[in-house]
Amino acid sequence: MKPRIQPTSEEITFLPDEIIVSKTDLKGRITYANSTFSRICGYSRAELMNAPHSIIRHPDMPRCVFKLLWDQLAEEREVFAYVKNMARTGAFYWVFAHVTPSFGSDGKVTGYHSSRRVPDRRIVREVIEPLYGELLRTEAAHASPKDGLVASFAQLMNIVKSKAASYDELIFSL
Amino acid sequence: MTNSSSRFEAFAPGLAVILLLAGAAGAVMADMPTVALCLIAAAAAGTAVVLVLALRLSAAVRRSIQVARALGEGDFEVRDLAFDQWGQAGELTEAINDMADHIDAFVREASAAMEAVRLNRYYRRILPNGMKGALLRASTTINEATDVIQERVEAFEISTDEFGATINSIVESLVDASRDMGGAATRLGEGASSTDQRASDAASSSSMASGDVQRVAQAAAQLTGSAREVGREVERSAAIAREAVSRADETQRIVAGLSEAAEKIGAVIGMIEQVAGQTNLLALNATIEAARAGEAGKGFAVVAQEVKALASQTAAATGEITRHISEVQAATRAAVGSIAGIGGTIAEINAITADMRGSIEAQIAATTEIAQGVGNASEGTRQVSDRIAGITGIARETSALAQGLFSTSGALSAEGDRLAVTVREFLVRLRRGPLDRRQAAERVPGGHAVTIASARGSFQATCVDISMTGGRFGGQLPDLRIGDDVHITGEADIDVPATIRWIRDGNIGVEFRQAEMTPAASNRLRRLVSKGRAMTAAA
Numbered sequence: 043m044k045p046r047i048q049p050t051s052e053e054i055t056f057l058p059d060e061i062i063v064s065k066t067d068l069k070g071r072i073t074y075a076n077s078t079f080s081r082i083c084g085y086s087r088a089e090l091m092n093a094p095h096s097i098i099r100h101p102d103m104p105r106c107v108f109k110l111l112w113d114q115l116a117e118e119r120e121v122f123a124y125v126k127n128m129a130r131t132g133a134f135y136w137v138f139a140h141v142t143p144s145f146g147s148d149g150k151v152t153g154y155h156s157s158r159r160v161p162d163r164r165i166v167r168e169v170i171e172p173l174y175g176e177l178l179r180t181e182a183a184h185a186s187p188k189d190g191l192v193a194s195f196a197q198l199m200n201i202v203k204s205k206a207a208s209y210d211e212l213i214f215s216l
Numbered sequence: 217m218t219n220s221s222s223r224f225e226a227f228a229p230g231l232a233v234i235l236l237l238a239g240a241a242g243a244v245m246a247d248m249p250t251v252a253l254c255l256i257a258a259a260a261a262g263t264a265v266v267l268v269l270a271l272r273l274s275a276a277v278r279r280s281i282q283v284a285r286a287l288g289e290g291d292f293e294v295r296d297l298a299f300d301q302w303g304q305a306g307e308l309t310e311a312i313n314d315m316a317d318h319i320d321a322f323v324r325e326a327s328a329a330m331e332a333v334r335l336n337r338y339y340r341r342i343l344p345n346g347m348k349g350a351l352l353r354a355s356t357t358i359n360e361a362t363d364v365i366q367e368r369v370e371a372f373e374i375s376t377d378e379f380g381a382t383i384n385s386i387v388e389s390l391v392d393a394s395r396d397m398g399g400a401a402t403r404l405g406e407g408a409s410s411t412d413q414r415a416s417d418a419a420s421s422s423s424m425a426s427g428d429v430q431r432v433a434q435a436a437a438q439l440t441g442s443a444r445e446v447g448r449e450v451e452r453s454a455a456i457a458r459e460a461v462s463r464a465d466e467t468q469r470i471v472a473g474l475s476e477a478a479e480k481i482g483a484v485i486g487m488i489e490q491v492a493g494q495t496n497l498l499a500l501n502a503t504i505e506a507a508r509a510g511e512a513g514k515g516f517a518v519v520a521q522e523v524k525a526l527a528s529q530t531a532a533a534t535g536e537i538t539r540h541i542s543e544v545q546a547a548t549r550a551a552v553g554s555i556a557g558i559g560g561t562i563a564e565i566n567a568i569t570a571d572m573r574g575s576i577e578a579q580i581a582a583t584t585e586i587a588q589g590v591g592n593a594s595e596g597t598r599q600v601s602d603r604i605a606g607i608t609g610i611a612r613e614t615s616a617l618a619q620g621l622f623s624t625s626g627a628l629s630a631e632g633d634r635l636a637v638t639v640r641e642f643l644v645r646l647r648r649g650p651l652d653r654r655q656a657a658e659r660v661p662g663g664h665a666v667t668i669a670s671a672r673g674s675f676q677a678t679c680v681d682i683s684m685t686g687g688r689f690g691g692q693l694p695d696l697r698i699g700d701d702v703h704i705t706g707e708a709d710i711d712v713p714a715t716i717r718w719i720r721d722g723n724i725g726v727e728f729r730q731a732e733m734t735p736a737a738s739n740r741l742r743r744l745v746s747k748g749r750a751m752t753a754a755a
Contacts, residue, residue, distance in 0.1 A: 059346055118742070138343070138345075210340070
């Protein structure tokens, strides 16, 4: 495999009228990436194609957020999530991701589609960063990654439940 | 810049070939075959470049046509995957992919936002970032429409909540009032039946009293009669007493006459005693004379002796008569005294009788009054009896009315409850009416076995048909009621909460409680319905 990329404090931004688009197959392997995606993350399309989407995963992201994302996708529901991604250089960029299943003509899910937009910096700074920090600490506090994931997911669900009727509603209320 | 470079890319190689060929023609005319050959070779090379460029562009155009066709057919998954080509081919690829991405994003956003509205979730808006031009305007329009729908739905919710609350409070009042009315009717009925009982008691008492009064009246009448009789008797005894008084007076006079006659007899007896004494004296003289006359006088002496004895006898007799007369006189005096006493007594009796007559007259007046009073009382008790009979009738009518009132209040209360249920259901339907109607058309045939669990037990059933909002199930149904909450589990072991909305012909219709459904359950339901729809469409 590729050498582990060391995250840096450099932030990459993109314009509000730009969308980072990618499509994946059912296993999360990239089947399409638009030029904005390639430009921001620093990987060429050739590198991105067929690569797992986790190629841009940032170590600051709690795993429970991805569990929630995949759980909702498994129910054929759209998901919104604030995600911190990591570019090839180790620089980071925040996105507000909208992930939806793609359906074939027979009505079956054929893959997933992700449109990522510039997030509201205030929400990222005031809500998301502290929240993810806490979830990450919970995950790190457990010896086994599995237990950590269970604990942080429960913590996330409790926070959701205390603030809104659903995760979706909470995200849109921010 | 792009335009001029594109134009350069399109025309430069062709222009170069034309110039090279023109140069070659010039070289031939100038009789410079080497130069001409070189130029022709260069032109051939340029032509090859033109050809390659044309093929590249043609391939890019072909891919673009494929993507555009797929987009036209609504397939947003297809992209031109020949990335990072230089020049116009690369630009075309990126432009067509960018177009597909934006339309794809818009369609996903718009349909997700509309799906959310369909599920009565109004927080979901289209994210305007990344949208441009008409797509941005359409997004804004859809978001504004969602705002309006949300406002209307909220206003509608508030109105229906208020309406529901008002109806509920009316129904509560109605039920309370009818309960009070029922209570009042019960008490009224109890009162009426108690009145009836008491009136019956009073009627029998009054009837008895009436009989008593009747008897008293008769007794009073008899008493009056007796009093009159007594009066007459007293009158007669007074008359007898008066007669006795006059007789006593007469007797007194007679006795007084008797006393006078006795005194006269006494005087006569004195004379007789004188005669007898003289006779005795004569006889004594005769005896002496006869004794002197000796034997001649002897017979005479006997006569004288007898005269003497006669005189003695007379004297004795008169003495006895005197004694008798004295006795008669004493008796007469006693009789006079007695008669005088009798007269006094009779006078007293007379006076008493007079008094008695007054008393008896007062008594007669009193008994007459009593009789009259009793007669009135009798009439009174009869009227009381009549009125009590009337009261009994009214009490029975009241009792019947109270019974009617009680059942009416029960019916009223039941109607109130029914109204509350109807209104509640009406509001539920009203709130999701358009949704229901839309999805009623999407009802698809079922056929799979399910378990329906309710508070009345759990049973197996078969799904007849199903939609996103509800389903119809058949089977051996236990005693279920409309409004029962049930949980339906199918083969996938996913619990779908539902409420029974109707029971008919061995089938039940349930409405799914979507608010309580887990995402897995909604999803399972959606898959079932879409599968059914696909099967129906295939058939």
